[in-house]
Amino acid sequence: MLQYLIILLDDKSVSYCHYELPSDVSREESLMPLDTLRAGIVFAMKENLNIQFVYPEQALSAEYAEVIESIDHTKIKPEAQAKEADVLVLAEWKKQIPDDVEGATCIIRASRKELQENLEQVKDLLGKVMRLNVVLTDIEAFKDEDVAGYQSLLEALSDLLIDQFKIGRMVQLNLLTDRLLLTQMNNCGAGDTTLSLAPNGKFYLCPAFYYDDPEQDVGNLKDGLNIKNRQLMRLDHAPICRHCDAYQCKRCIWMNCRLTLDANTPSHQQCVVAHVGRNASRNLLKKMAEQGIHMSDTHEIKEINYLDPFNNYKKWK
Amino acid sequence: MAKSITFIVTKDCQLACKYCYLVGKNTKERMSWEVAKQAIDYILDREEEFREESVIWDFIGGEPFLEIDLIDKICDYLKTEMYRRNHHWFNSYRFSFSTNGINYHTEKVQRFIEKNRNHLSIGITxxxxxxxxxxxxxxxxxxxxxxxxxxxxxxxxxxxxxxxxxxxxxxxxxxxxxxxxxxxxxxxxxxxxxxxxxxxxxxxxxxxxxxxxxxxxxxxxxxxxxxxxxxxxxxxxxxxxxxxxxxxQEHIGKPMDRERDNQNWCGAGMMLAVDAAGMFYPCTRFAQYSLRSKSAWIIGNIHDGIDKNKLRPFLTLDRCTQSTEECITCEVASGCAWCQGENFDAADTHTVYQRSTAxxxxxxxxxxxxxxxxxxxxxxxxxxxxxxxxxxxxxxxxxx
Amino acid sequence: MEIRKNVGKVTPEERDEIQALFERKNGLTELAKIISADNTELYEKLVKDMGETGTKFQQWWDMKSKQYGWESHPKGNWEINFQTCEITLIAKEA
Known part of the structure; x- marks a missing residue:
């Protein structure tokens, strides 16, 4: 069931997920026209959808602000427009962490290498925010020989978290703490619970599909939604994922479409990255127990002997 | 279980059958010996990845016997290489053909049959x-x-x-x-x-x-x-x-259990097909010449190998996930067949998970x-x- | 006139043994048609293999016929049905 509508206010709205903005985003009318914005809000109201506005770097006029404020919503903003952000996307790694990030969920888009090289900044950030989402930008390039390196990276991040926990700050880091709190899949939900509205007035499964090819729309404000094979976005129609317990995995259907060519089938890379994360969460939980750190609503995570559930598929079948 | 490996040796045929699903037949795309050899070397080099007990080397067209010289060379190379490498398939292989039968009597085809008599399976339509x-x-x-x-x-x-x-x-x-x-x-x-x-x-x-x-x-x-x-x-x-x-058939037309009878109908993805351009497909039906409205589902090529990610949707297919509730609960479901390639071609999106009910x-x-x-x-x-x-x-x- | 008579049955495991030898023997026979003596390495391997496989093949029939006591005929031979594992005696009557 649809619950969320992501509205890209501009073609240059900040990326808060795996996709990159195309380098040639130079569409003349890149801002969503006001009429479209109003119609998008009305659509969301009629469908009972929570709106998440995604902002561009440049400031919006008062007229836009007024329309936006006509409805309850969440603001996903780039660092340059940090004021009143609910979700703040940090632009780049800096020595100086901005002070106004407190209260917001912060998002950092980074490769594993960048993350490794900026552990000090991650440490600073963990000391300031209550939730940090790290979006890995290089999952597609993940190779089996990268497993050990990624395990060590997550180990190092676990230690940073433990340091925070010890001083009573129960900060969340999506890569490690999400799995501790989940008892069922908590995926991105693109096409199932979440849809996106682009500045052209068309709907997309998620912003990534829009940036890949604006022709991949699933309806528009004028004619309504037209999502074909919508059942394939749901967990029960994903043969690998429905058996999986890497509950924190985003199950990115955009990456599925790119790598396996089918929306309901995750790639080997996505599965392995999610499972290395899942196992790191398990280790974190063990460490917390050893050190007498208690976090409410955590759940035991079983030991497993695989990193790609595809390899177990025959057993499940 | 046998691995079926199909060489699309030509996309040409003497006939133009009205019901033929091969919408892109042409006289140009004929497999070269170099491509065939590279495909064979790729497959035989990876004995660990192709563990099936037996192999069916399948030749398809268009009309495969239009390329009898190439086929003869391929089969000789296959026999020699499987033997030279002590490949386990040498003990269990077949050469399989679906032909329109027009060239069946020709000297070249007959010589080929004589030479490979014990390993042939030929179907004339x-x-x-x-x-x-x-x-x-x-x-x-x-x-x-x-x-x-x-x-x-x-x-x-x-x-x-x-x-x-x-x-x-x-x-x-x-x-x-x-x-x-x-x-x-x-x-x-x-x-x-x-x-x-x-x-x-x-x-x-x-x-x-x-x-x-x-x-x-x-x-x-x-x-x-x-x-x-x-x-x-x-x-x-x-x-x-x-x-x-x-x-x-005695056992068709019965209801099917969601759990017990959930296997896929066809072997797409378990098979492998290669065409004249050296592209690999999960079955010939996913090559461009077989598709009306979709682009080919290419899973790799003879140079870069097979991208296993692109095979995953096929290898996890089951009956219920791709079927509508009407098909799942159908009282005469057993024996109702489907072709994964046709499902893909007729699907509303790029998927093999939408069963065509035509x-x-x-x-x-x-x-x-x-x-x-x-x-x-x-x-x-x-x-x-x-x-x-x-x-x-x-x-x-x-x-x- | 040809006589065909069912004279016994082997186990599926025994069937698998002779089927593998049968397949290999056929493979070697057809390979022999295309490997010339110039290809020294393969030719020698093939000749040796044909001898060994032929011997194993014959040994299987000798051993099983003895073990099961299959009826024989001076002008006959046995055949196995790989589907049913049944052994048939085929002989030409004078």
């Missing part, structure tokens, strides 16, 4: 009576390549060119079966065609309706009538004793005729057995 066969299986004309179709009266059927080779084929492969395809226009000729094939000495007729969305109003009734008449002819003529027709009413008609067949046959056998018992007990009474 003959569709039935002359009028049924010639309705669809017509010769290609040079104009067709320019998109100009001949008038009905100018069409030239291929029946006579094929039927002349049937005795030789059956002499060489006595148990061979033929594959018959039924499209809407063929429906009135099903009974006569199957019986005609039996009369030619073909004991096994594998026959199916096309999976494409071509069925018209009333086709299912006509189909059912034909199959019922065929059932009568087979049973009354006692043909069931040593002939088979795949339309009649064949639904034809399957239901088949089930009704099939039920009739088995009820009639069982009753006949039951009565025969009763008569036999009666005869025996009468004899015993005589002895007393």
């Amino acid at each position: 003959i569709d039935g009576t002359e009028r049924k066969h010639d309705l669809n299986r017509i010769w290609k004309t040079p104009e067709m390549e320019q998109g100009i179709m001949p008038k009905a009266e100018e069409e030239r059927g291929s029946y006579k060119d094929v039927v002349k080779n049937i005795p030789l084929w059956l002499e060489q492969f006595p148990g061979a079966g033929t594959k018959v395809t039924i499209s809407s226009a063929d429906l009135p000729y099903i009974k006569e065609s199957v019986l005609h094939l039996y009369s030619l000495g073909i004991k096994e007729v594998n026959i199916n309706c096309v999976f494409e969305d071509v069925w018209k109003e009333g086709d299912d009734q006509l189909f059912e009538e034909q199959l019922t008449e065929l059932a009568d002819a087979i049973i009354d003529g006692r043909l069931y004793e040593d002939h088979a027709c795949s339309f009649f 064949i639904c009413k034809m399957h239901k008609a088949r089930v009704r005729a099939n039920n009739y067949y088995w009820n009639k046959l069982f009753r006949k056998l039951e009565l025969q057995e009763y008569e036999e018992q009666k005869r025996k007990s009468n004899c015993k009474a005589c002895e007393i």
Whole structure:
């Protein structure tokens, strides 16, 4: 069931997920026209959808602000427009962490290498925010020989978290703490619970599909939604994922479409990255127990002997 | 289990069958020896990845025997390489062909058959009576390549060119079966065609309706009538004793369990196909020349190898995930087939998880005729057995 | 006139043994048609292999016929049905 509508206010709205903005985003009318914005809000109201506005770097006029404020919503903003952000996307790694990030969920888009090289900044950030989402930008390039390196990276991040926990700050880091709190899949939900509205007035499964090819729309404000094979976005129609317990995995259907060519089938890379994360969460939980750190609503995570559930598929079948 | 590896040696054919799903046939895409060799080396180099006990090296076209020189070279190389490498497939391999039969008698093809006699499986497609066969299986004309179709009266059927080779084929492969395809226009000729094939000495007729969305109003009734008449002819003529027709199968037309009967129908993804450009596909039906409305589903190529991610959707396919609730709960579900390639081609999105249901009413008609067949046959056998018992007990009474 | 008589049955495991030898023997025979003596390495391997496989093949029939006591005929030979594992004696009557 649809619950969320992501509205890209501009073609240059900040990326808060795996996709990159195309380098040639130079569409003349890149801002969503006001009429479209109003119609998008009305659509969301009629469908009972929570709106998440995604902002561009440049400031919006008062007229836009007024329309936006006509409805309850969440603001996903780039660092340059940090004021009143609910979700703040940090632009780049800096020595100086901005002070106004407190209260917001912060998002950092980074490769594993960048993350490794900026552990000090991650440490600073963990000391300031209550939730940090790290979006890995290089999952597609993940190779089996990268497993050990990624395990060590997550180990190092676990230690940073433990340091925070010890001083009573129960900060969340999506890569490690999400799995501790989940008892069922908590995926991105693109096409199932979440849809996106682009500045052209068309709907997309998620912003990534829009940036890949604006022709991949699933309806528009004028004619309504037209999502074909919508059942394939749901967990029960994903043969690998429905058996999986890497509950924190985003199950990115955009990456599925790119790598396996089918929306309901995750790639080997996505599965392995999610499972290395899942196992790191398990280790974190063990460490917390050893050190007498208690976090409410955590759940035991079983030991497993695989990193790609595809390899177990025959057993499940 | 056997791995099926298909070489699409050519996309050319002498015929232009009207129901052929190969929409992109052409004379240009012929496999070169270099591509074939590289494909073979790629596969044989990876014995650990291809663990199936046996292999079927399958040759398809267009018409594969148009490339008999290449095929001969490929098969010689395969035999030599499998042996030289001590590959486990040397102990269990077949060369398989689906041919239109036109070149079957030629010296080159016959020499090839003689050379590989013990490892061959060759199916010649003959569709039935002359009028049924010639309705669809017509010769290609040079104009067709320019998109100009001949008038009905100018069409030239291929029946006579094929039927002349049937005795030789059956002499060489006595148990061979033929594959018959039924499209809407063929429906009135099903009974006569199957019986005609039996009369030619073909004991096994594998026959199916096309999976494409071509069925018209009333086709299912006509189909059912034909199959019922065929059932009568087979049973009354006692043909069931040593002939088979795949339309009649004892265990079709029953409900299927969501859990127990959840396997996929076809082997797409377990198979491997390679074309003239050296591209790999999960089955030939995913190559561009087989697809009307989608781009080819390429899983790799002979240079870069197979991208296993692109095979994952196929290897995790099951019946229920790709079916509608109506199909899952259908009371006559068993035996209702699908072609993964056609599903993909007809799907609303880029997926192999949307089952095409174009064949639904034809399957239901088949089930009704099939039920009739088995009820009639069982009753006949039951009565025969009763008569036999009666005869025996009468004899015993005589002895007393 | 040809006589065909069912004379016994082997286990599926025994069937697999002879089927593998049968397949290999056929493979070697057909390979022999295309490997010339110039290809020294393969030719020698093939000749040796044909000898060994032929011997194993014969040994299997000798051993099993003895073990099961299959009926024989001076002008006959046995055949196995790989589907049913049944052994048939085929002989020409004078």
